[in-house]
Amino acid sequence: MSDQRIRPADPATAPVGATEAAPAPLDARLAAQLEASFAGTLVERLGMEVLTLSPSGGTMRMPVAGSTQPAGLLHGGATIALAESIASVAALLRAREVHGEGAQAVGTSVSALHHRSAREGWVTATCTPRHLGRQVASYLVDVHDEAGTLLSTITVATQLLPPR
Template sequence: MTDSTDTPRTPHSPAAAQPAAPAEHTAPPVSEELRAHFAPLLRDSLVERCRMELLTLDAGGGTASMPVAGNTQPAGLLHGGATIALAETIASFAAILQAREVHGEGAQAVGTAVSALHHRSARAGTVLATCSPRHLGRQVASYLVDVHDEAGALLSTITVSTQLLPPR
């Protein structure tokens, strides 16, 4: 697409309309207490097999990383399913904390919907998922997760919705 001067529009040119970026959410680093609490739940899980690491976390989101190596599809690219699993993991952990804020200790969260748009892929390195809230309610929490490569290129945009469950 070009404008009247036949100058190509790029995502960074002022001629291309850009949506307003959401406010950045900065979650604290994952505490040793929280790591110890979640450790038994992660043994023999997809999180462990994909070598995902929770970096920052609170009810409003957080960050998690995952190596590309070992998480590729046959063509040698980062597997889209692994990317979605990383996004769902960070959003689900944030949702658990949201559930506990509104329903108390022992509350849980379960995923109800995931939607992914893959923009590009990665062949090596580590990817970073950054999760930010879209809705934090008493029954539902939804998050937007952007996954970037080490150079900062946006790989995927994923929305995750969860239902917040009181303790049983």
């Protein structure tokens, strides 16, 4: 597991399952804010790492180790947590894009279909937009294993909240 949860985007090393060019690297201020916000959260506990990020999506990965069910398979809830995490961070950037600094995004719906599971290695969630409005953003998240096998398809909807 890396000690850096936010990694600069590198199109040459785009994760398996990525369907478009990686977004530009995060600016240092945003990376520091995200790093601080992940401390002590499920993102940190599950070893999740942001690989790419923009208001229109991104990629995040996590190790299978430590996130399994008793049968030794990747836990479906951990997979959903990975998908909701990358979609929520992308939605936060979208909220700030349309409402300015201090805007927030909150999840309103998650729907998952698990096709297969994994027993080891890393899984990568690739988040792409389905709707980017001023009040709602929704994303489709595909989760792949290291071989590129599609494990889960997850839809995440969020509400974009202006600053209070």
